[in-house]
Amino acid sequence: MSDSEPLVRAEGLKKYYESETDFIDRLLGRRSWVKAVDGVSLEIQEGETLGLVGESGCGKSSVGRTLLQLQEATEGSVYYRGTDITELSSSELRDLRQDVQLIFQNPQSSLNPRLTISDIIGEALDIHDIVDDKQRRDKKIKELLDRVGLNASHANRYPHEFSGGQLQRIGIARALAVEPDFIVCDEPVSALDVSVQAQILNLLEDLQNEFGISYLFIAHDLSVVEHIADRIAVMYLGKIVEVGTPEELFSPPQHPYTEALLSAIPEPDPKWEPDRILLEGTVPSPIDPPSGCSFHTRCPRVIPPKDFAFEQTEWRSLLDLRLRIVDRELSLDKIAADSDSQGMDAALRDLFNIPQPLSDPQAEDILSEALSHLEEHDFEAAEEILSEAFVSPCSVHEPELQQIEHGRAACHLYDSRYDDGSIEPEVRP
Amino acid sequence: MALLEVEDLNVRFYTEDGVVKATNDLSYQIEAGERFGVVGESGAGKSVTSLALMRLIEEPGVVESGEIRFKGQNLLDLEYEEMRQIRGNEIAMIFQDAETALNPAYTVGEQISEAIRVHLGLNEEAAKERAIEKLESVGIPDAPQRYTDYPHQFSGGMQQRAVIAMALSCDPDLIIADEPTTALDVTIEAQILSLLEDICTETDTAIQLITHDLGVVAEFCERVMVMYAGHPVEMATVEDLYYNPQHPYTVGLMSSIPRIGDNRDRLQTIPGRMPDLIENPPGCNFHPRCPYAEEVCTRMEPPLVDVETGVELEEVASDQQTAACLEHTGDLQKGLDYTVTVREETSMEADGGVTDE
């Protein structure tokens, strides 16, 4: 990375939406926030493409829109060529729109159906007075259409007459009209068929080579991003968990989430034998994200607690049991009925693949006590015992993005302070 | 006799703008327990094929001609009541969008057990028990509790699992899965695919998986059919198709997908777009987009032939590779010119097809 000021830099960006509360909640002063973006810092150099990857609802689109100030940031700053654009007045922001642009996911809904193609592209030219007379305007529109690979004679047609790929090209032409230096591409190829997808990706790359535009390329598909991005940032629940060049990102050591995400992508190669990591459960709600590392509820490599000698799988199973107890998502009656007289203890262990006994005798004692509470349907007692005894740094401390062997990752696995599972990082060796 | 035999299926939609030829002389077979993939871009006629199998094509669509033989019986000849007995019972369907496929006004459990009651004649109690069993088998935690939940209380992945449980409820012999994972995130997609795979192996159920994702096919299916503009253009085992594609469209598709770690700077593309199925190009439908097309391609419609012998087959054995390109009937002069290389292994030559040189 160069030392010079990057083209775009975000610092501690946060975007919270008020979740759908009704006025009773507001009356009582109860508000809850969807933490769509929860402290994201990133920088994009001139001429660079930064890929931003994550599953739906992880806040990647919000990052894009906040970077462009189409949404106000709840906290944090965005610097464009060194100026903080969160502080700009609305007329200054309008001027900025000539330098930064946006390409959308859905080509159908991103073009006004009642305007012709030349109206749509012309609007961009008119707003910023890029051309003054009509002839030059028409010529410019034709040039733009030509540049994105469309027949310039189609300028007075309406969007509904074009296919998805062609519409996406029109969207790109509209963004290009103001000659921007930075474009946020928000899932620009997700709605397209593979063959068309490749056309658009190549077009974006050509434009970058020609005009030196920087991209923030948002996508959910790692294989697409890998092809276009110089660096990739992986997001999970509003935070960036790992950043690096594609090579850095795809070679271990990695953040466990990146690892799982990568392994989940099906490879178009029937003889490829995946060593698949299946993540349990679903992404937690961004209204109330888990404490500590927000991935710990699904992470296959959670650091075991300090005082116990656990096998990794054993520990993960135990954690799953605990999470289910916390959510009260266990129909104990049914489990008891199905247990074939082997007892609740054994049935529960069966269900969660917890060995009998655990490899650590001390832990075994605690577990059997908790399970015996469950037998009496006492969820609270069981929860209290388990939560008190088994504490991992992953559920307590929020990891920060730090340099690892390849790139940067936010994971306690690569923080020597937590190697032993201790939760008191103050006590440094 | 294969489990499912589709023969010369033609589906037409009579719309205001003209007649949409959604499938054209479509023929294929699925063996019992086989995992069969149907691949193509949007508008290729994949979903219509699956709806036709269930006889669920609605106005203004019509199955114009052809046969769909399931266990030797032509489904198109059946009385409505007989067909209804097969739906959900012997052939089940999984739809793309689980959220809309579930009725928001009924509990998930009820929607599963109603099919059980109808087809297996079980009483309320027994049907419920079976439904819970099925919910458990698709990995829904705490199934007895979730039985009484409404669809909106399920997450997207869980809804798709529930839809799968619904399809499994009467132990069908064939499941038609129409883009079952397209709406899901990759991590959830991986869960669902591995679940489907387990089910298939355990119960020996055949699956027809419809998708546009070549990765999913490679991972899940044993045999594939590639569709273009309502035509089957290539049919082969996944190994053959991925390592030795024989139709230019397949080649184009394969070379345009972004693959992780393939070190390419630029993706290859297929120029142009799929025709709208109302007015298709003459001859080979793919010729306007095909780099290997010659004048002959605009005149002759290529039949689906065995790529080795160039003969049109009455019945295709499951390990045979067929493609609908004039190259394989010997009508193409210059031949196909592409190479398939597999890194760190010997490079396979597929220059100009296998048969000619």
Added chain:
Amino acid sequence: MSTKSQQSQTNRGRIRIEGFDAEAVEKRDPLSAWQPELETKEAKSRTYYAWRRFKRNRLALFGAVIVTAMVLLTVFARPWGLPEWIPYLGGATVQPFSLAAQDPATQDILVGYQPPTVEHLLNWPPSTLHIFGTDWAGRDLFARTIYGGRYSLSIGFIAVGVALLVGVPLGSIAGYYGGYVDEFIMRIVDMLYAFPFIVLAIAVITILGRGYWEIVLALIVVGWLSYARIIRGEILSVKQNEYVTAAKALGARDRSIIIKHIMPNAMAPVIVQATLSVGTVVLTAAALGFLGLGLSPATAEWGVMLNVEQDSMARGNWWAGLFPGLALFFFVMAINLIGDGVRDAFDPQGDKKGSGGFR
């Protein structure tokens, strides 16, 4: 793009296919005359398709013919002069034609309740040409009926027009800006909505008193509510479209976004509703006339005529009330046919069904 390193740990991307030369296709001359649809068709806007669908709808055309005919009938019913207050030209006749032989106000008590008969139609004595019969005062019902359309039709079109001018801007402001403005406007709408259409109209009449412009005003007060509601809802959904975000991202001003991107896409349901409303408003105006809360009892307004004749109708003088009622019925029906046609033209369910299930 950076160059990718050779060793990839995952063993992915092993297969590589080369030689599919897309550029060759783009460079070569087309092999056949076949062209994608886009190349062969002419550019047509969605409005064009909507208009084409409307034209194909025979019922809607039928409605349009009836409405046009009725408008022409009322305009040419009697000569038409400029109002007196206009200097110099005041009182001058603009429209000299007269379709109705008699003046709708000329009384002839002797022929009171003369039923319409074949004789009247075939015999052509100019003095007894009452093809619709006469009312109690011997006034020619044909003249009264076509002349009466002037009241109903003009009230309908004016009230709907002005209500649109009130409702659409208010609803748009509420929908686009949201927040307190939205709350304020929509709460007023909600409150007024608590009163049924005619009850609210009666309440306004109570305050204002009776008369032509009073009725129009009452119907405007009642009428703007639905437009405000509809346009607000539409704007809320149109606002979600990415082309609005795109315009913002380009730096467009709010005013231009509303005028150029939001309104054109939100107006269709309002236009449909407005068309249908003409019928409702005409009915309500006639109902007010019927209740004796509209124009004066001597006026040839349809509702008033029915009010005056209701007892004699029950006594068997059926023609006395048949024709004004029929006129009202045909007009409202025609308006509804047009409204349905406009709705189908804008929201082509048929088209969606056309490719339904096909993908």
Added chain:
Amino acid sequence: MSLQRFILKRGLITIPLLIGVSIMTFGMIHFIPGDPVDFITQFADLDPEVEDEIRSQYGLDQPVYIQYFNWMSDAIILDFGNAITTNRTVGAEIGDRLPYTLLMGSMAFLVTVVTAIPLGIYAAYHRNTRIDQVSRVFALLGVALPNFWLGLILILLFSSYLGLFPVLPPTGEGLLSWDMIRYTILPAVTIGTGATALMMRLMRSSMVEELDKDYVRTARAKGLPEKTVIRKHVVRNSLISVVTVAAIQVAFIISGSVVVEVVFSYPGIGRLLVERVQTRDFPVIQALVLIIGVFVIFANMLADIIYAYLDPRIRY
């Protein structure tokens, strides 16, 4: 959101609405140009002293907001003062008439629900066939026929010519007597025609929408008998959305009753309203407008709550 919570919320929204409606009703009289005393005295020439006395008797000498509070606190216990034209209490006047309107309204409502829903379902299921066309024509007739004219024609036909129904309302009979009910049939049908047309259209369109839903295809793919698919998955779901329409019906029927009661000389509150508007009897008009407004608001609230109860997405 739980149902209780929904009801609480819906109830809370209703309060400002009720207040607003009451203020508007109260304000009505103050919008009228002129002195309120003149309306009370029917423009009689009186001594200024007598006028002042009347003014203080009606509280008109107090500030407007005090007048409102007085009027409102009386209105809550249904005390609307005396009617000007008859000098009876407004409560008694309305109390006499209200049951008749309720009888006619509920009969009209019944007619509507019983005919509109099956017809709408039938038309939607056979959409784009002849049956659908016929139902469309019927709906069009229902919407376009002016109800007062329809009433006149029905009287002409069924009462005058065929003599099936009495021409004049029975006197001295109880509300639920056979004569009264028989007399109510024609007005109820008159109102019901328009309401049926409206509801049938809505039922049809909501059912057509349901028929296109993915879960209907799922139900068919499950192999459920067509009857079950329609009854369980289509009709039930479309009925849920029709509940809201029923609230619109209430307002529609009230509107209709105002006009139709005049046609049939029916002794309900609609006719009372029209009569008193003509004689400018403001206490009665105000009371009626307020009662109707409150009634509609509660009908809407009830419909929303029933909807929430039926739709599990709100219930849970």
